[in-house]
Structures are given as structure tokens and as C-alpha cells.
Amino acid sequence: MNNSLTPSRRALKGKNIIIGICGGIAAYKTPQLVRLLKKKGADVRVALTESGSRFVSELSLATVSQAQVYRSIFPPAENPGTDFTTHITLGEWADALVIAPATANTLARLAAGFCDDMLATCFITLRPGKPVLIFPAMDGQMYLSPSVQRNLATLKALGAIIIEPESGELASGQCGTGRMPEPEAIAAHIESALLSMDCPSVLRGRSIVITAGPTREKIDDVRFISNYSSGKMGFAIAGAAAERGANVTLIAGPVNLDTPHGVERINVESAAQMREAAGNFFRSCDIFIGAAAVADYRPAAVIPGKLKKNDPEIQFTLVKNPDILSDFGLQKQTGQLAVGFALEQDNGPANARKKLEEKNLDLVALNFSDRKTSGFEVDTNMLTLIERGGITTELPLLSKEEAARKLLDTIENICRQT
Numbered sequence: 313m314n315n316s317l318t319p320s321r322r323a324l325k326g327k328n329i330i331i332g333i334c335g336g337i338a339a340y341k342t343p344q345l346v347r348l349l350k351k352k353g354a355d356v357r358v359a360l361t362e363s364g365s366r367f368v369s370e371l372s373l374a375t376v377s378q379a380q381v382y383r384s385i386f387p388p389a390e391n392p393g394t395d396f397t398t399h400i401t402l403g404e405w406a407d408a409l410v411i412a413p414a415t416a417n418t419l420a421r422l423a424a425g426f427c428d429d430m431l432a433t434c435f436i437t438l439r440p441g442k443p444v445l446i447f448p449a450m451d452g453q454m455y456l457s458p459s460v461q462r463n464l465a466t467l468k469a470l471g472a473i474i475i476e477p478e479s480g481e482l483a484s485g486q487c488g489t490g491r492m493p494e495p496e497a498i499a500a501h502i503e504s505a506l507l508s509m510d511c512p513s514v515l516r517g518r519s520i521v522i523t524a525g526p527t528r529e530k531i532d533d534v535r536f537i538s539n540y541s542s543g544k545m546g547f548a549i550a551g552a553a554a555e556r557g558a559n560v561t562l563i564a565g566p567v568n569l570d571t572p573h574g575v576e577r578i579n580v581e582s583a584a585q586m587r588e589a590a591g592n593f594f595r596s597c598d599i600f601i602g603a604a605a606v607a608d609y610r611p612a613a614v615i616p617g618k619l620k621k622n623d624p625e626i627q628f629t630l631v632k633n634p635d636i637l638s639d640f641g642l643q644k645q646t647g648q649l650a651v652g653f654a655l656e657q658d659n660g661p662a663n664a665r666k667k668l669e670e671k672n673l674d675l676v677a678l679n680f681s682d683r684k685t686s687g688f689e690v691d692t693n694m695l696t697l698i699e700r701g702g703i704t705t706e707l708p709l710l711s712k713e714e715a716a717r718k719l720l721d722t723i724e725n726i727c728r729q730t
């Protein structure tokens with residue numbers, strides 16, 4: 313078996329993708345996107361709008377896609393008797409329609425149901441259930457305008473996946489939100505969307521809230537108490553859950569990790585901030601997963617400014633932080649699931665079961681940290697999954713991504729039974 317291809321890298325193999333290109337400066341990145349998708353094994357066709365053709369040439373796109381580029385829904389004037397049905401068959405052919413860059417004008421046309429060129433027609437003729445990914449890219453003020461936001465909301469309600477543009481320098485030279493993501497990031501979004509179509513999961517459409525990473529508890533304005541957590545396990549769970557179609561919110565302490573595709577991220581620093589952010593989802597989420605290494609204690613008072621080293625010895629009083637997972641577990645309603653981790657050095661199974669009982673969890677993942685193979689900072693982890701009913705599954709040492717998938721498999725089983 314070839315393990316060098318991760319599931320997401322296989323997602324595009326043999327898939328038919330239409331790239332709809334509109335008239336924005338970001339269109340210059342699209343030949344590179346087409347090449348990348350082809351390299352990943354996809355069959356790509358391009359639907360280019362009239363304005364799009366001013367930014368990127370039809371010839372370039374035809375060359376990299378190795379196929380005809382579609383613009384009008386009518387056959388070419390020089391060959392009128394050729395094909396009258398492409399405007400229907402192209403949409404039917406596709407496994408996904410990707411509109412990148414999507415301009416304000418095209419968003420309006422799609423939201424209103426226009427069929428005046430091949431791109432807009434494909435949006436309507438795409439088979440039900442096939443993903444439409446829209447990458448708006450435009451000037452920051454235009455993006456935020458009420459009409460653009462209204463059209464995006466309409467398209468989202470129609471089932472399109474809207475990927476927020478990135479912030480940074482825009483064509484105007486000003487900074488703002490409106491940049492199209494790079495081709496690699498677009499490809500990853502397409503892979504995630506295809507994966508969640510390919511393997512319908514019971515997690516699809518469920519709202520999952522995950523805490524991840526360490527917290528920092530301030531001593532003074534320049535120092536804090538924290539731990540070695542890298543956030544990798546929580547981020548891996550978030551990415552895997554999004555790949556299964558869940559609506560994932562990741563509440564992350566200070567970590568140096570990219571947000572997994574399709575995941576909403578809320579950055580926090582302290583346990584109190586993490587508790588506050590998490591509390592906003594306690595009533596609405598379907599599944600709460602506590603993967604953060606929340607600092608159990610914080611200094612009773614933060615020293616203003618920078619503490620000087622005048623004294624030979626100093627003492628701090630530490631007070632207990634809220635237990636976020638326990639707060640959720642003890643107030644969860646029927647149908648909500650609470651999943652936690654138990655980081656134990658001794659008496660692992662007994663301590664993990666105690667946490668499961670005391671925090672009213674449905675599942676606890678027992679692990680330990682030697683910071684070499686398992687636990688904090690490293691890329692692998694060895695989990696023992698203990699379910700409320702007592703079923704215990706000892707997993708081998710796995711990559712955190714693979715361990716995350718096994719954890720989600722177990723959560724899926726629990727969901728199916730409840």
C-alpha cells in the first residue's frame with residue numbers, strides 16, 4: 313500500500329473539476345491552480361467570464377488544462393452546427409465547481425440565477441450534492457459592502473461553500489480583506505469538500521467545538537505560566553472533523569499552527585478567555601472536545617509592569633482556573649456529547665475513568681507525555697479510548713492525524729448509538 317498519499321491528497325484523483333474564473337487581478341494565479349489540480353490527478357475544465365478573459369488568456373488556460381476553455385453558452389460562430397448541449401453537459405460532468413476569483417458582479421449574477429455565460433450556467437446545471445466552492449476576491453470595501461454580503465449569504469443558503477478572502481495588501485496598494493488564497497490553499501479546500509462528499513459521516517453538519525493548545529496565565533506584563541502543549545492534537549482533530557463535513561470551531565491557545573481548512577478559529581490566551589469563548593457554544597454545540605492543556609492554576613493577581621529582581625525570594629499565590637470541559641460536561645443536555653483527554657503519568661486507566669465520571673464525559677482519550685513519542689510537542693500520540701459504557705480501545709502509536717481520525721471514528725459510533 314502506498315502510504316505516501318494522504319487521504320486528502322488522493323481526493324482529487326480522477327475527479328472532474330470546473331474552475332470558473334472571473335475578472336479580478338487574482339485571475340493571474342489561476343493557470344498555476346489548474347496545473348496543480350491536474351498534477352493531483354483531476355480532470356479540469358475552465359469556464360472563463362468575459363471580464364476574466366481580460367486578466368488571463370484563454371490560450372494559457374487551454375494549454376495548462378489541455379482542454380477547450382468555455383466562455384459563451386453558444387457554439388462558436390465559425391462552427392455553429394457543433395454542440396448545442398455543452399451548457400448542460402459540462403455542469404453535469406463536474407464533481408465540483410470552483411469559482412476563483414469570484415467578483416462582486418458574478419456573485420450578483422449567481423445569486424440572482426442568471427444563465428448568461430458558461431460559468432453561471434454550470435452553477436445551475438451542476439448535479440445536486442456536488443460542491444460549489446466560491447472564493448470571493450476583490451477590494452476590501454467592495455467585499456464588505458451590504459450588497460456583496462447579501463449575495464454571499466444567498467449563495468451560502470443555496471449550499472455554496474464560501475471561503476473568506478485573506479487579509480493583506482490588495483491591488484489598490486491598500487491593506488484589507490479581499491485577497492484570493494494561494495493555489496495550494498484552494499486545492500486543499502477542494503480536497504476537503506470532495507472528501508466530505510465521498511465519505512458521508514454522521515458528523516456532517518454537526519457543530520463541534522474543540523479547545524486546543526496551552527493557555528498562558530500572566531504573572532506580570534512580560535511573564536506567564538504555561539506548559540509544553542503544541543496544540544497539534546487538537547488541530548489534527550479539528551482538521552479531520554472538518555474533512556468529515558462537521559462545522560468546526562477551534563478555540564486555540566497561543567500556538568504556532570495554521571488553521572486547518574474549513575475550520576473557524578478563535579484565538580485566546582488565558583484559561584479565563586478560553587472558558588468565556590467556549591461558554592458561548594455550550595448550549596448550541598453538538599459535540600465538545602477538550603483537547604487543550606488548560607493551566608489548572610493562575611496567579612491570584614497580575615503584577616503591573618515588569619517585576620524587578622530585588623528580592624532573594626518571592627512567593628506567588630495561585631488560584632484554580634475554571635475546568636472548561638467539566639463545566640460543559642456537567643451542564644450538557646441530552647444529545648450533546650462531551651469528549652476529553654486525560655494526561656496521566658501513573659494509574660492512567662483508573663484516573664482517566666475518574667475524569668470521565670467526574671466531568672460527565674461520553675468518551676475520554678487517555679494519553680501520557682514523554683515529549684519524545686507521545687503527548688506534548690511531538691507529532692505522534694498513543695491513545696487509549698475509554699467510552700462511558702466501559703468499552704476500551706488501545707490504539708498503537710500513531711501520527712496525531714491518524715489518532716484524530718480514530719478518535720472521530722469512535723465519536724461517530726457513539727453518535728450512531730444515541
Ligand code: CTP
Pocket residue numbers: 523583601602603604605606607608633634635636637638651652653654655656667
Ligand atoms: N480541562 C479543561 N479545563 C481545565 C483543565 C482541564 O477543560 N481547567 C480539560 C482538558 O482539556 C482535558 C481534560 O480536561 O480534556 C483533562 O485534563 P488533564 O490535564 O488531563 O486533567 P485535569 O482535569 O487538569 O486534572 P489533573 O491535572 O489533576 O490530572
